[in-house]
Amino acid sequence: MEMVELGGKQMEIDEDGFIQDPDQWDEAVAADLAKTEGVDDLTDNHWKLVHYLRDYYLEYNMAPMIRKLCKQTGFSLKEVYDLFPSGPAKGACKVAGLPKPTGCV
Amino acid sequence: MDLITVTREEGLKFSVQLRGHVVTTDMSVDEGGEDGGPSPVEYLGVASGACLATMVQAYCDTRGYTDGDVSVSLTLEMVDNPNRVRAIVLDVELPKDVPEGDREKLKTMASRMPVPATLRDGPRVDIEMF
Numbered sequence: 001m002e003m004v005e006l007g008g009k010q011m012e013i014d015e016d017g018f019i020q021d022p023d024q025w026d027e028a029v030a031a032d033l034a035k036t037e038g039v040d041d042l043t044d045n046h047w048k049l050v051h052y053l054r055d056y057y058l059e060y061n062m063a064p065m066i067r068k069l070c071k072q073t074g075f076s077l078k079e080v081y082d083l084f085p086s087g088p089a090k091g092a093c094k095v096a097g098l099p100k101p102t103g104c105v
Numbered sequence: 106m107d108l109i110t111v112t113r114e115e116g117l118k119f120s121v122q123l124r125g126h127v128v129t130t131d132m133s134v135d136e137g138g139e140d141g142g143p144s145p146v147e148y149l150g151v152a153s154g155a156c157l158a159t160m161v162q163a164y165c166d167t168r169g170y171t172d173g174d175v176s177v178s179l180t181l182e183m184v185d186n187p188n189r190v191r192a193i194v195l196d197v198e199l200p201k202d203v204p205e206g207d208r209e210k211l212k213t214m215a216s217r218m219p220v221p222a223t224l225r226d227g228p229r230v231d232i233e234m235f
Contacts, residue, residue: 066182066194077196078178087180102185 006032016090018100022057025097033095037086046083046095048073053088053096063093063101118142146181146190149224153193154179156220161211165200172202193224 001012001020007028012020017036019025030050034042042050052073056064066088070077084091089101109123111130117138118131130145132138143151154177162175175197182192197215199208215221 065192066180067192070194070196076178077180077194081178081180089182102183102188 014100016094016100018094019097022097022099025054029097030095033097037084037091037095039084039091039095042095043083045075045079049075049080049083049088049092050096053092053098057096057098063089063098114141146183149190150179150181150193153220153224154195156218157195157197157215160218161197161199161215164211164214165203168203168207170200170203170207173198173200175199 001014003010004013005011006013006019007026007030009024009029011024011029014020017033019029019033031042034040034046039046049069052069053063056062056069064072066077066080069075069088070080073080075083080088080092084095086094093099093101107124109121111119111121114120114129116131117136118129118141121128121130128148129142130148131141132144133140136144138144158175158177165171165175177195177197179193179195181190182194183189184191197211199211203211216225
């Protein structure tokens with residue numbers, strides 16, 4: 001684990017850059033995490049995805065299935081990848097402060 | 106079905122030969138490969154997307170829907186323990202002149218196409234070691 005500064009706060013991240021304490025997340029943290037994913041400016045559409053993921057995680061303690069994410073936010077799969085090129089799991093979930101998703105792809 | 110053979114090139118990179126065609130598979134750098142091609146699991150997504158695109162395009166061609174081509178975007182939803190695909194999520198873009206009734210019909214047909222139907226029913230995987 002490594003300590004880094006995100007959103008003006010020191011916090012622990014894993015080897016893939018996911019924050020370890022979801023309670024430390026705020027929008028400033030999200031903005032800095034987005035830069036690590038190559039997204040320099042978070043638009044309203046980015047925030048729509050990030051807040052949906054965040055709210056879902058806080059309610060269910062897990063990330064939503066991708067189809068549910070698309071249906072609830074109104075974005076196609078391609079639009080989700082246009083917003084977060086590394087995808088909903090490794091990109092959008094990271095920016096939303098969720099734990100690292102499982103799996104190898 | 107013709108024989109498919111998988112032979113090592115180097116590291117975790119393998120060459121797959123079938124009917125005179127050759128494709129390559131490798132693991133990502135993070136997973137010990139050199140990213141010399143899609144991973145075996147990614148080919149599962151390739152097979153699903155290509156199957157849908159091919160069958161749906163053939164249907165549209167037969168019906169004379171020509172305002173655009175069929176395209177498919179997809180991703181794999183992964184889970185651990187054991188590491189596997191939980192879902193293959195596919196968006197199919199249809200020619201613009203496909204009427205609403207046929208869109209619904211195609212959605213039903215899509216789940217019966219060879220690769221989706223095979224995955225849904227879980228084929229027997231029969232392995233011998235020599």
